[in-house]
Amino acid sequence: MTTSVDTVVREACVSVGHDPTRLMDxxxxxxxxxxxxxxxxxxxxxxxxxxxxxxxxxxxSFYAFFDDHPTSQITIRVCDDVVxxxxxxxxxxxxxxxxxGVTIGQTTADGAISLQRTACIGMSDQAPAxxxxxxxxxxxxxxxxxxxxxxxRAHRDPQRLIKKLGxxxxxxxxxxxxxxxxxxxxxxxxxxxxxxxxxxxxxxxxSPAEVIRAVKTxxxxxxxxxxxxxxxxxxxxxxxxxxxxxxxxxxxxxxxGTFKDRVLLTEWPDRVFAGMTIAGYALGAREGILYLRxxxxxxxxxxxxxxxxxxxxGLLGRDVMPRRGFEFDIRIQMxxxxxxxxxxxxLLESCEGRRGDxxxxxxxxxxxxxxxxxxxxxxxxxxxxxxxxxxxxSAAFSELGSRQSAGxxxxxxSGDVSRPGVYxxxxxxxxxxxxxxxxxxxxxxxxxxxxxxxxVGPADFERTICYDDIATGGALVVFDSTRNPLEIAHAxxxxxxxxxxxxxxxxxxxxxxxxxxxxxxxxxxxxxxDLEQFEQIAKVMKAASRCGLGxxxxxxxxxxxxxxxxxxxxxVAEPAQGRRRGFDLDVxxxxxxxxxxxxxx
Amino acid sequence: xxxPRVATTSLCGCxxxxxxxxxIDERILALAEIVEFDKSPxxxxxxxxxxxxxxxxxxxxxxxxxxxxxxxxxxxxxxxxSVGDCATTGGIPALRNLVPLGECLHEAYVAGPSVHNPxxxxxxxxxxxxxxxxxYPAHEVVKIDFHLPGCPPSADTLWEALNALLAxxxxxxxxxxxxxx
Numbered sequence: 154m155t156t157s158v159d160t161v162v163r164e165a166c167v168s169v170g171h172d173p174t175r176l177m178d179x180x181x182x183x184x185x186x187x188x189x190x191x192x193x194x195x196x197x198x199x200x201x202x203x204x205x206x207x208x209x210x211x212x213x214s215f216y217a218f219f220d221d222h223p224t225s226q227i228t229i230r231v232c233d234d235v236v237x238x239x240x241x242x243x244x245x246x247x248x249x250x251x252x253x254g255v256t257i258g259q260t261t262a263d264g265a266i267s268l269q270r271t272a273c274i275g276m277s278d279q280a281p282a283x284x285x286x287x288x289x290x291x292x293x294x295x296x297x298x299x300x301x302x303x304x305x306r307a308h309r310d311p312q313r314l315i316k317k318l319g320x321x322x323x324x325x326x327x328x329x330x331x332x333x334x335x336x337x338x339x340x341x342x343x344x345x346x347x348x349x350x351x352x353x354x355x356x357x358x359x360s361p362a363e364v365i366r367a368v369k370t371x372x373x374x375x376x377x378x379x380x381x382x383x384x385x386x387x388x389x390x391x392x393x394x395x396x397x398x399x400x401x402x403x404x405x406x407x408x409x410g411t412f413k414d415r416v417l418l419t420e421w422p423d424r425v426f427a428g429m430t431i432a433g434y435a436l437g438a439r440e441g442i443l444y445l446r447x448x449x450x451x452x453x454x455x456x457x458x459x460x461x462x463x464x465x466x467g468l469l470g471r472d473v474m475p476r477r478g479f480e481f482d483i484r485i486q487m488x489x490x491x492x493x494x495x496x497x498x499x500l501l502e503s504c505e506g507r508r509g510d511x512x513x514x515x516x517x518x519x520x521x522x523x524x525x526x527x528x529x530x531x532x533x534x535x536x537x538x539x540x541x542x543x544x545x546x547s548a549a550f551s552e553l554g555s556r557q558s559a560g561x562x563x564x565x566x567s568g569d570v571s572r573p574g575v576y577x578x579x580x581x582x583x584x585x586x587x588x589x590x591x592x593x594x595x596x597x598x599x600x601x602x603x604x605x606x607x608x609v610g611p612a613d614f615e616r617t618i619c620y621d622d623i624a625t626g627g628a629l630v631v632f633d634s635t636r637n638p639l640e641i642a643h644a645x646x647x648x649x650x651x652x653x654x655x656x657x658x659x660x661x662x663x664x665x666x667x668x669x670x671x672x673x674x675x676x677x678x679x680x681x682x683d684l685e686q687f688e689q690i691a692k693v694m695k696a697a698s699r700c701g702l703g704x705x706x707x708x709x710x711x712x713x714x715x716x717x718x719x720x721x722x723x724x725v726a727e728p729a730q731g732r733r734r735g736f737d738l739d740v741x742x743x744x745x746x747x748x749x750x751x752x753x754x
Numbered sequence: 755x756x757x758p759r760v761a762t763t764s765l766c767g768c769x770x771x772x773x774x775x776x777x778i779d780e781r782i783l784a785l786a787e788i789v790e791f792d793k794s795p796x797x798x799x800x801x802x803x804x805x806x807x808x809x810x811x812x813x814x815x816x817x818x819x820x821x822x823x824x825x826x827x828x829x830x831x832x833x834x835x836s837v838g839d840c841a842t843t844g845g846i847p848a849l850r851n852l853v854p855l856g857e858c859l860h861e862a863y864v865a866g867p868s869v870h871n872p873x874x875x876x877x878x879x880x881x882x883x884x885x886x887x888x889x890y891p892a893h894e895v896v897k898i899d900f901h902l903p904g905c906p907p908s909a910d911t912l913w914e915a916l917n918a919l920l921a922x923x924x925x926x927x928x929x930x931x932x933x934x935x
Contacts, residue, residue: 731828731897742818742884744855749878 161186162197173202176506189220215508217490218447225260225267230284234273234409235644236567240280248295252302273409274448277567278335278574285311287450289332322419327455334416335574342561343537344577349423352544356431357474364435371547372559377532378626389519391436393527398438400429401530405446407492408603410628413563413575414533422459428536433481441483444500447490492652496700497530510656511700554580558619566591569633580619595633603628604645605705607712638717643671645709660703663694667710678734679725758807762794765820766847767813770906771838777909802830809834814844815890819883828896836892839905844889851888
């Protein structure tokens with residue numbers, strides 16, 4: 154190490170103007186340059202930024218992409234989302250482990266490469282995938298994994314692992330990724346031909362109130378999943394007192410199985426930034442933040458370049474709407490690997506340099522958000538819709554879709570289908586039509602809206618995708634008849650157990666109870682009362698959890714129980730003689746018997 | 755009509771719940787009027803003489819013998835009640851669940867600061883029941899019909915609960931009997 158810890162920290166702090174709320178950037182910089190954030194760096198940050206040691210420490214321990222001790226030069230993070238597991242995660246992870254001579258979570262003896270597992274990295278359409286440093290490696294096989302290790306050993310440069318660049322902007326000199334867009338059905342609204350600058354020009358001809366009215370007339374609702382009317386959210390923020398307001402674009406696309414925002418940021422970044430700018434105008438904000446998940450760091454330089462270009466073209470900065478006296482700029486805030494930061498209030502905490510603990514509400518972000526100022530947090534796709542509405546008009550937008558759900562929805566389709574990728578379909582499209590489009594002929598189970606959404610069976614395939622029937626943030630994972638719904642639910646519960654921030658008990662404990670309960674049922678040791686208990690735990694979690702994570706994370710169990718109850722029921726039985734089937738005396742005494750027989754203690 | 759029979763046992767508990775039962779004072783005479791005690795430490799009957807209406811379980815399961823006794827209770831009693839926090843949750847003994855069994859025994863019999871054990875052996879007489887890997891609440895081992903929380907449940911709580919149970923009435927405990935701080 155050529156530079157001292159103190160120097161690195163000092164420079165990182167100077168680069169953010171010693172702003173303590175930019176702790177995330179400081180931590181990322183230190184992590185990038187030192188390979189970890191050691192206790193000495195925690196001390197130095199505490200001194201330079203005047204934040205408590207506890208705050209720095211808790212930040213380092215919270216985010217998956219921060220380490221408190223040196224790990225390695227290169228970290229391989231193998232994605233072990235359910236879709237990756239279907240596609241061969243086990244073989245790939247084993248190949249990595251064998252070739253490196255380590256197990257998951259360890260570093261090679263020479264300190265060069267460490268191996269970790271990670272939650273969905275937004276590449277379900279080209280699984281199994283892994284992150285090598287910041288470089289995304291897709292379509293892995295055991296053989297390819299061994300090659301990756303051999304190559305890294307030879308040149309230690311993750312970028313050189315990319316042999317063939319992906320399509321579209323994935324081949325852009327600032328992206329250079331092997332990621333493929335997999336746009337299977339584009340248009341007519343979100344993924345349509347861009348007309349750069351047009352929407353902002355049209356918005357400038359309207360008053361802010363008229364812009365909000367246009368969005369309300371289009372009946373636009375949030376695309377992240379919850380479906381809150383965008384215009385009403387904007388109105389709240391506009392009406393909230395305060396001179397300083399913010400627009401935040403939530404690009405922390407962490408819901409496993411979702412990757413449509415990745416494609417929008419790659420191919421339609423101007424549309425996203427235009428939407429943020431229009432939102433800024435509508436609610437009277439001059440500052441915007443794009444919160445980009447750490448897994449998409451490979452897009453950062455490209456997005457920064459798009460921002461710079463927009464500044465020089467007068468689409469950002471001082472000259473956006475000179476006659477209106479409106480100026481607006483956007484900065485990119487990088488995340489550091491935490492699913493819960495997709496929850497808007499946790500995302501704001503993260504932006505302010507803290508752990509991603511969700512906040513209590515009210516106040517809502519629109520009232521008191523980033524730095525206590527009124528803040529609108531919108532999904533990437535929502536903002537693309539905004540741009541389109543202002544450009545093509547509210548009527549052109551709302552004529553598509555269903556009554557309660559205007560416009561189109563991007564779906565990220567993956568799993569057991571022949572054509573995984575992104576599909577833009579009008580709201581109100583039946584699930585079976587989507588299955589026909591993507592080649593999911595043998596589908597028997599469908600996870601709609603990611604793990605926190607619901608698992609549906611063939612009985613529900615006639616139902617439609619929209620807010621008042623089957624609502625979704627966009628993830629659609631298809632499972633064929635060879636898959637076991639209980640095992641899928643179990644994998645999702647493991648995910649939630651990992652990602653729960655641990656702040657409130659119903660979520661911290663509930664997810665573990667459900668995961669263990671599923672294991673018991675899967676092992677053939679469940680009882681009918683266990684199924685009742687699942688429902689009871691879900692009820693408590695829904696009522697008493699602090700944020701959306703715990704209020705929905707029981708869904709894999711609850712919805713598979715609803716859709717595939719018979720599969721659960723074949724596995725459970727009433728206890729004989731009142732003896733719990735989950736308790737096995739031989740197993741429980743095995744350890745003591747071993748110790749008594751003189752085994753090692 | 756013969757009196758309903760009641761059996762009680764203390765598994766991995768401290769007998770505090772039984773002491774609390776004795777704490778009903780002179781009401782024990784009234785209790786003896788309406789029930790017959792079967793297997794119980796109170797009368798020192800070692801095994802069941804016949805089927806019982808009610809079994810009161812104090813303590814969780816920490817060893818194989820606890821499990822056998824509890825299963826025997828399930829077999830012989832119409833209604834089983836977990837009495838007190840150890841039966842209900844594992845209680846204080848379950849603190850050992852945080853430590854692997856081998857380390858627990860090593861600390862208790864070999865390495866503990868007050869241990870004098872020149873042989874350095876952990877007791878291994880076959881007569882000693884095998885410990886379980888962890889302490890289990892009663893309802894994880896057998897089906898339990900009712901839980902009565904408290905450490906211990908007060909004499910009044912036990913009295914009210916027993917009377918309601920024997921009379922076949924719903925149990926409505928006043929707040930004071932369910933409040934522990």
